[in-house]
Amino acid sequence: MNKNISISKDLANKKLHIVRQFDAPVEKVWKAWTESSALDKWWAPRPWRAETKTFDFREGGLWLYAMVGPDGTRMWCRVDFKKIAPQKSFSTAAAFTDEQGVADKSFPVMYWDNQFKASAMGSAVEVEISFDNEADLQKILEMGFEAGFTMGLNNLDEFLGA
Numbered sequence: 001m002n003k004n005i006s007i008s009k010d011l012a013n014k015k016l017h018i019v020r021q022f023d024a025p026v027e028k029v030w031k032a033w034t035e036s037s038a039l040d041k042w043w044a045p046r047p048w049r050a051e052t053k054t055f056d057f058r059e060g061g062l063w064l065y066a067m068v069g070p071d072g073t074r075m076w077c078r079v080d081f082k083k084i085a086p087q088k089s090f091s092t093a094a095a096f097t098d099e100q101g102v103a104d105k106s107f108p109v110m111y112w113d114n115q116f117k118a119s120a121m122g123s124a125v126e127v128e129i130s131f132d133n134e135a136d137l138q139k140i141l142e143m144g145f146e147a148g149f150t151m152g153l154n155n156l157d158e159f160l161g162a
Contacts, residue, residue, distance in 0.1 A: 006019040007149075011137060011138075014130055014132070016128070018128075018129075019125070020124070022157060023121055023122045025123060026087060029123045029156075032160060033114065033116075034057050034090070035057070036052040036055035036065075038159065039052065040052055043065070043067075044155075048067045049067070059083060060080075064076070065079075077096055078095055078101045091113045095109045109132065110136075111130045113130075114127050
């Protein structure tokens with residue numbers, strides 16, 4: 001179910017560009033991306049789930065969460081909120097970490113720019129993820145980012161009631 005999704009890779013410029021349409025108003029989609037109780041319900045690809053430890057959605061704030069596997073395995077991630085334009089966009093730096101939010105330097109940092117726009121279907125989310133170098137982008141792709149993020153966005157579609 002890759003309904004209304006577009007993922008393009010720009011290796012030369014170290015970027016991924018994702019566009020996903022949702023049959024829901026921007027306000028509802030925005031809340032699903034900016035409230036931890038909602039993120040915990042859709043963010044992780046099944047059978048994994050997201051579990052928030054800390055969430056402070058403001059410029060300079062952070063989201064520290066674990067992706068919890070069916071066997072209880074936890075992969076920690078930290079998202080630092082950089083810029084926020086309410087109901088329109090927010091940008092972040094995201095990294096794999098330990099439970100205290102200390103970055104695991106063996107994994108790349110991902111710089112996310114998330115845009116929310118009204119569309120004929122309801123709303124569109126455009127995500128541009130940039131990397132420090134091409135090898136970092138390749139590593140994330142090899143880890144299964146495309147399939148995992150597509151599953152997460154499909155979970156969001158279900159969460160929104162589409």
